[in-house]
Amino acid sequence: MDASTDSARLAGLVARVAAHDRAAFGELYAATRAKLFGVVRRILIRGDLAEEALQESYVRIWSNAHRYEPGTASAMTWMVAIARNQAIDVKRRAAERMSAQAVELDDVVLTETKPSAEDTADLRRLRNCLGGLGDDNRDMVLLAYHQGYSREELAEKFARPVATVKTILRRSLMLLKECLDGRA
């Protein structure tokens, strides 16, 4: 199944889930659970918290499916956004920092910057724009996106004041927007 039929199939399933079709919900879960669990686990690391976030994500998907608009994003992008939001909420609620385990994963994120043959054109373009930010700024954006780092956690890791981190993140995001939209 190529990417476009896959994406049309998921959009069709979300439309049926909006009508509370449970069979469609089961199919949607089967088709997307590993992707979403990967996303929430990367942010939360701890299995029990990741499961909690995954569960909440699908409850949201079930009850908000009627709000999904196929014109604005792919169904997968919409679902990953829900999962990331849930994971970030769970992470901010969880008191512990989980930093000991997070350190190991930092290296993974930071070395995964080289383009590979399987990368999509969109990812190569985004990586290229990220590369223009400079290493530290790029890594801040990636740690926030992939691992749900807060401004405080980034401030600690990069030994910068929290207010500076906020400024850097916002400037980086605006540069990314220019870089991406300028070439669209």
Place this chain on the structure above:
Amino acid sequence: MAEPEEAAEYVLGTLDASERAAFEARLASDPALAAEVAQWQRRLSPLDDETAPVEPPAGVYGRILERIGPSDNVVQLKRAVSIWRGATAAVSAIAAALILFLVVRTPSPEKGMYLAVLQGENANAPAFVAAVDVGRKMVVVRRLGDAAPTDKSYELWALGGGRDKPQPLGVVDAAMRMPMQDMGPMDGTMLAVSVEPEGGSPTGQPTGPVMFTGKLLSVEGR
């Protein structure tokens, strides 16, 4: 009015808790802001391909289903049963079956009418209700729970009552009414539903797991 950077930081996930809550409150009633958020999701979503898929533990889906509640027709049935129970004091399984009878518009019970409510292990909601009309030689089945998995069919069987092996009664979908060959003894008979390859068991005997069972009971009462 939100600053343009705020939508970007919201999607990135770095707004602090109070900013995040305030932003989400605005998001619900501001379509322009929602469109801005969707654009940022689209810009950053290629990164999602960098995260390896991970199979979640098997138990998660069951907990999700518990959270989203029983399916609508089971809710309706439970409501109907609770109303019916208010008027009489009856065994709930029989009540459920009788209510369902009205739903499937079977003629009113006559002599030789049997009902069964089929449930799974540990289930608190019925999965199927079946009625056997011996006089008219008909079996009426109505599914209340979830449909069979993709590429599978549910098949109905009669067990016990002196049968030495399960007697196939047919493949059941959402609702069906089928003529019955000689059903044999009714007393002590159980009905069961197994999961079979699409179209039914290729062997004439259950090949997949038996998911739901229920005892056939006479409407007249014994």
